[in-house]
Structures are given as C-alpha cells and as structure tokens.
Amino acid sequence: MDLDTEHRPHASQRQWLCRFHVSEETDDAITSLDRTPQGFYALWRGHWQVENRLHHPRDTVFGEDASRSRKGAAGLMYFRDVLINLLHLHNLSPLRSIRYFSANPNELYRLLCPS
Numbered sequence: 001m002d003l004d005t006e007h008r009p010h011a012s013q014r015q016w017l018c019r020f021h022v023s024e025e026t027d028d029a030i031t032s033l034d035r036t037p038q039g040f041y042a043l044w045r046g047h048w049q050v051e052n053r054l055h056h057p058r059d060t061v062f063g064e065d066a067s068r069s070r071k072g073a074a075g076l077m078y079f080r081d082v083l084i085n086l087l088h089l090h091n092l093s094p095l096r097s098i099r100y101f102s103a104n105p106n107e108l109y110r111l112l113c114p115s
Contacts, residue, residue, distance in 0.1 A: 001007050018092060027044070053088070054081065054086050057082050057094040057095070058077070058081070060083065060095065061084075061094045061095050061098050062098075064076075064077070064080065086111070086112075090111065
C-alpha cells in the first residue's frame with residue numbers, strides 16, 4: 001500500500017482539479033521584411049517548429065549542449081541531424097528509438113541498411 005494512502009485512506013478517492021494558465025506573450029523584432037502580421041506569425045512559428053523538431057532532440061537525446069567535444073563537433077552535429085531525420089521519416093520518437101536501438105543494435109543496422 002502506498003504510504004500516502006495508508007495514512008489517508010480517502011486520498012485515492014480525492015479528485016484533482018487541473019488549471020491551465022493562458023498567457024499572452026509579446027516579442028519584438030526588427031526586420032526589413034514586408035509581411036502581414038499573420039505572415040510574421042507564420043515565420044515565428046516556423047522557427048519554433050525547427051527548434052522543437054531538431055535542436056531540442058539533439059540536446060535532450062544526445063546531450064549536445066553538455067558535450068565537451070570540440071574537435072569534430074560539426075561532423076557529429078550533422079550525423080545527429082541525419083539520424084533524427086531518419087527516425088522522423090520512419091515515424092519513430094528519437095528518445096524511445098535511442099533507448100531501443102541501444103539495447104538492439106541489429107535493429108538499427110536493419111533500419112540504416114535495408115535489404
């Protein structure tokens with residue numbers, strides 16, 4: 001039995017209320033582009049799509065920001081990009097895939113070198 005529910009028998013019956021906070025954020029930018037506000041919004045969202053799809057997995061899955069390797073860093077970056085894009089092409093989550101392929105390297109070889 002969980003320690004929390006052992007001392008409070010009705011704790012498992014408790015209902016939790018989740019509240020979502022909606023906020024408005026304003027960012028300023030200086031540009032020579034001639035766009036509508038909707039066009040700028042699309043560009044801004046596109047930037048974050050790249051950040052969320054590529055840069056975030058490179059840092060969280062491969063620990064790129066914490067890496068102390070400086071020699072060959074560009075080559076490793078390109079290899080990581082290719083690997084992440086390959087996983088996306090096969091609709092695979094980078095984090096789950098790295099864990100899976102670490103335990104099953106032959107499966108990674110089959111993905112990289114299909115027959």
